[in-house]
Amino acid sequence: MVAHFGGSSPSGSPSSSSASGRRDGESVVNKQTALKKGPWTRAEDAILVEYIKVHGEGNWNAVQRNTSLNRCGKSCRLRWINHLRPNLKKGSFSPQEERPILHLHSQLGNKWARMATHLPGRTDNEIKNYWNTRLKRRIRQGLPLYPNDIAGPHRPQPASSPVQQDRAAVRGRSISHPLPSQSNPTLGPSALSPQSYSHLKTATTFSYSTVPLLSPSGGLAGPYSPTILSPTPIQNRCRDHIYPEATASSFPGFPASSFQFSPSLSFSVNNSSLQLPELPSNQIMPSHVQDPMTEHETRQNTGSTIALLDDLLGQAQALTSNKNLPEQVNHFHHHPGARMVIKNEVREEDRDLARLLQSIPPAGLDGLINDIGYNHDTQQPHLDLDGVANEDNSLGLDIQQLALLFQADPASCPWTSMPKIF
């Protein structure tokens, strides 16, 4: 078979000497004008590895200038990052790796690079490919993604989309949010047909953490507002269609008409690492429905819990801008009883953890956080909460403890019976 890569650019597989040879010859002539594309050959790999051995990573464009490689800097970087650098894991993802991916995606969305920092030896590209493959599979299996009223490539767009309503709501306008029932034909769970998939290719990630929370009065949920919050339309759809089996009665301890839909409460402890909550993996919505807020808007709208942690992270960044700064202990600005150990470098992992904590009702955090940090040995964030910390500084909360914290009945905690979405 003659393979063609990138349209008109012929190239062979790495073992195809004829194709690559012809291409190589061509590249020598056109070195100033046409850089080689397509699969890398072993010879090219060897050149790149040897160069990096001597000069180290970075300055990728210099590779092409200083070697016989006729690849652009971006291509060299990509090849090194994804295939040639040491300690890369190869092969399919293990179940131990898959679960964190699901959890991370539920918290971070399509932040592949960020996710990769939590999965040693794995690249963002691998994670992205894994996720996209899985997403396609689940869609093909017809699992519910969103309701019929918004599905389909040719449906007329409503005059006021749910997102617009959400946006209006977070700007303080009072909008009623009738809870859709399972029997509501327009909002009932729908199975997405494979034919609908092409439409979804434009969909982007939708994360619970971006959903604005409304107080019962319709205003924003502040950091110390009651934890019982009115769900927005988007949250309603999450509850009714991503967890279609769950009904209001599945959430004991919360009024049926007003609760914060936050499955993120379902922490558990396993193998001394922070287990992120089990969340649906298919958190996507069609592009004409979802309208993800900017990070700034998200912070503004969800307020608040995150503000506390951002406050701390801001302090950490300020403090750690001095590389020689010794490890310091700071006090929570809003939580005098809590303390945070600030290491000597600012870590994205901390920000990830902060995002995770964003999903915890503010009152649940109040006075609880004792220590927050990141364990580089285990590559896991750790969080000490007063009275519930484990010996190894991992998160010491199990689902029953959390249920108690948030005054739900642990014996009938709904998240333990949530259907798995993978």
Next chain:
DNA sequence: AATATAAGCAACCGCATGGTG
């Protein structure tokens, strides 16, 4: 065995960001 479809994967592209002169 031939064909169709799905899955897995590698690589490219466009864009955003940050540093520097």
Next chain:
DNA sequence: TCACCATGCGGTTGCTTATAT
């Protein structure tokens, strides 16, 4: 302040292989 450059990220494409019909 601006332009330029290097780098990094996420989306997308298209090829190869595996599996189903």
